[in-house]
Amino acid sequence: MPTPRWCLIAVGVCALVGMAVVWRWGLGSDLVAFDVAIGFPLAIASIAFGAWVFGVEYGQNTLRRTLTADPRRLRLFVTKLTVALTLVALATVVIYLVALPLYGIAADRHGEAVAINDYRDLVLGSLISNLVYVIVGGALVLITGSMAGGVTAALIFLFVVDTVLGVVPKAGDYSLGVALTDILIAIRPTGDGLFAGSGHSTPEAVAILAAWLVGLAGLGWLRLWRSDVK
Amino acid sequence: MLASFEGVGKSFGDTVALEGLSFGVPEGSVCGLLGPNGSGKTTAIRLLLGLTRPDAGSTSLLGSRSGGRSFAGAIRQTGALVEGPSLYSRASARQNMRIQAAALRLRRPEAEIDGLLRLVGLEERAATRAGGFSMGMKQRLGLAIALLGSPRLVILDEPTNGLDPSGIVEIRDLISKLPERGMTVLVSSHLLSEVELMCDRVTIINRGRLVADGRLSEVVGSSGDGARYSVTVSEHEVSAAVGCLVSLGLVAEPMGRGLISVSGPVTDGSQLSCVLAAEGIYVSGLSQNKPDLESVFLSLTEGGTS
Numbered sequence: 001m002p003t004p005r006w007c008l009i010a011v012g013v014c015a016l017v018g019m020a021v022v023w024r025w026g027l028g029s030d031l032v033a034f035d036v037a038i039g040f041p042l043a044i045a046s047i048a049f050g051a052w053v054f055g056v057e058y059g060q061n062t063l064r065r066t067l068t069a070d071p072r073r074l075r076l077f078v079t080k081l082t083v084a085l086t087l088v089a090l091a092t093v094v095i096y097l098v099a100l101p102l103y104g105i106a107a108d109r110h111g112e113a114v115a116i117n118d119y120r121d122l123v124l125g126s127l128i129s130n131l132v133y134v135i136v137g138g139a140l141v142l143i144t145g146s147m148a149g150g151v152t153a154a155l156i157f158l159f160v161v162d163t164v165l166g167v168v169p170k171a172g173d174y175s176l177g178v179a180l181t182d183i184l185i186a187i188r189p190t191g192d193g194l195f196a197g198s199g200h201s202t203p204e205a206v207a208i209l210a211a212w213l214v215g216l217a218g219l220g221w222l223r224l225w226r227s228d229v230k
Numbered sequence: 231m232l233a234s235f236e237g238v239g240k241s242f243g244d245t246v247a248l249e250g251l252s253f254g255v256p257e258g259s260v261c262g263l264l265g266p267n268g269s270g271k272t273t274a275i276r277l278l279l280g281l282t283r284p285d286a287g288s289t290s291l292l293g294s295r296s297g298g299r300s301f302a303g304a305i306r307q308t309g310a311l312v313e314g315p316s317l318y319s320r321a322s323a324r325q326n327m328r329i330q331a332a333a334l335r336l337r338r339p340e341a342e343i344d345g346l347l348r349l350v351g352l353e354e355r356a357a358t359r360a361g362g363f364s365m366g367m368k369q370r371l372g373l374a375i376a377l378l379g380s381p382r383l384v385i386l387d388e389p390t391n392g393l394d395p396s397g398i399v400e401i402r403d404l405i406s407k408l409p410e411r412g413m414t415v416l417v418s419s420h421l422l423s424e425v426e427l428m429c430d431r432v433t434i435i436n437r438g439r440l441v442a443d444g445r446l447s448e449v450v451g452s453s454g455d456g457a458r459y460s461v462t463v464s465e466h467e468v469s470a471a472v473g474c475l476v477s478l479g480l481v482a483e484p485m486g487r488g489l490i491s492v493s494g495p496v497t498d499g500s501q502l503s504c505v506l507a508a509e510g511i512y513v514s515g516l517s518q519n520k521p522d523l524e525s526v527f528l529s530l531t532e533g534g535t536s
Contacts, residue, residue, distance in 0.1 A: 060319060062318060071280045229281040
């Protein structure tokens with residue numbers, strides 16, 4: 001399973017490849033180079049990192065040791081969630097901050113410049129997406145009781161189940177992906193999302209997204225709380 | 231009692247793991263938990279540590295009911311090694327201990343970590359990744375982790391698994407000396423001879439039920455067989471000796487080559503010698519065969535293997 005170190009290395013390699021592409025061919029429109037070279041790898045890394053933080057105890061069979069040092073399972077859940085969200089938020093912001101001047105230098109060869117306001121919106125959108133993916137990855141690890149199973153389930157859920165659900169008329173407007181897209185469109189109207197958006201207002205989209213996250217995290221917590229630890 | 235079970239029942243689907251289990255571990259004792267495979271030993275330990283919940287009854291640890299408000303405080307004063315060592319394989323032995331020290335919120339644990347690594351013979355491998363350890367070394371590290379923070383109660387599930395004979399002796403000596411450090415020990419083991427050497431109390435469970443509990447000497451002495459003696463006389467005097475002993479209300483059984491197995495209400499073996507001498511029968515050998523933990527275990531568990 002990908003450890004945080006390998007997640008970071010993979011994101012770094014993708015960012016460097018993206019910078020090389022920008023150096024050779026330029027930035028393109030709508031900051032798409034950032035979306036492809038940093039945004040997408042960071043999203044995958046966020047799923048993997050969320051799964052790792054919640055699943056390391058399952059992967060190494062150390063949950064019983066953790067709970068015999070401190071049996072408070074709610075405390076363990078909240079601590080892991082806080083650490084995962086904080087680190088992913090920090091990593092997202094730092095990586096985009098580091099990439100900005102480097103990509104700027106590469107784009108300057110072609111007489112292009114990074115629009116700061118658009119870039120700010122892109123970072124904010126990526127930050128929100130990554131926080132969502134961390135929770136989904138972590139929750140599905142807890143629900144499946146397995147790190148490998150959780151990562152697989154998270155990828156299938158986000159890229160297959162939720163995508164299929166998103167194209168269902170009416171009901172699809174309430175899928176996690178469509179709600180997230182509604183929020184991202186509100187932040188960055190020019191961005192290219194996976195979904196078209198439903199037309200829900202931002203508060204409605206936030207409520208739908210929150211319901212999904214609370215539901216998934218709640219199921220994960222219930223599984224952790226009720227399960228016998230082997 | 232530092233740990234107690236009161237009418238505990240636990241089932242996994244249709245399988246009854248524990249049924250009406252009640253016993254306690256007094257402070258300062260080294261209590262052996264014995265039972266055949268699948269008798270419920272590990273389930274009992276997991277219930278005690280709050281890793282699983284009972285279907286009936288309750289457990290308590292250091293006076294705190296499992297799952298209760300003060301349970302977290304009680305478990306911090308309890309060291310445990312359950313179903314083999316639970317280690318972070320990418321972390322070194324020292325890092326594994328530091329992680330546990332942080333979880334227990336120990337302040338400045340380095341001296342204690344050094345001492346425990348020395349105690350279990352891992353001081354020279356402190357910087358080695360735990361994933362590269364042999365089973366015996368992992369077991370030693372697991373034991374060191376269980377002793378971190380000087381817990382009042384130490385719960386060890388098969389602590390000598392994977393150890394070589396000299397390692398077993400070292401760990402056995404270490405465990406039997408833990409009460410001198412103010413620790414009480416509950417240890418499950420399938421090595422009956424080891425339990426007999428390191429424990430002063432023993433609890434035997436079979437098919438999820440308690441079948442014996444008490445001081446080791448009491449449990450062994452209560453086997454119901456009483457003392458058995460082996461008496462050796464000349465082969466041509468065996469029948470006369472047996473007749474004499476039977477007439478005294480004893481059970482005497484010829485075993486061949488002049489050996490007679492005698493059991494019954496005999497308080498002193500020399501009585502047998504005197505009785506037979508009075509009949510003109512010379513006793514050339516007399517020994518007492520005391521029941522041991524193994525024979526008691528086998529009789530109580532209907533020959534089950536641990």
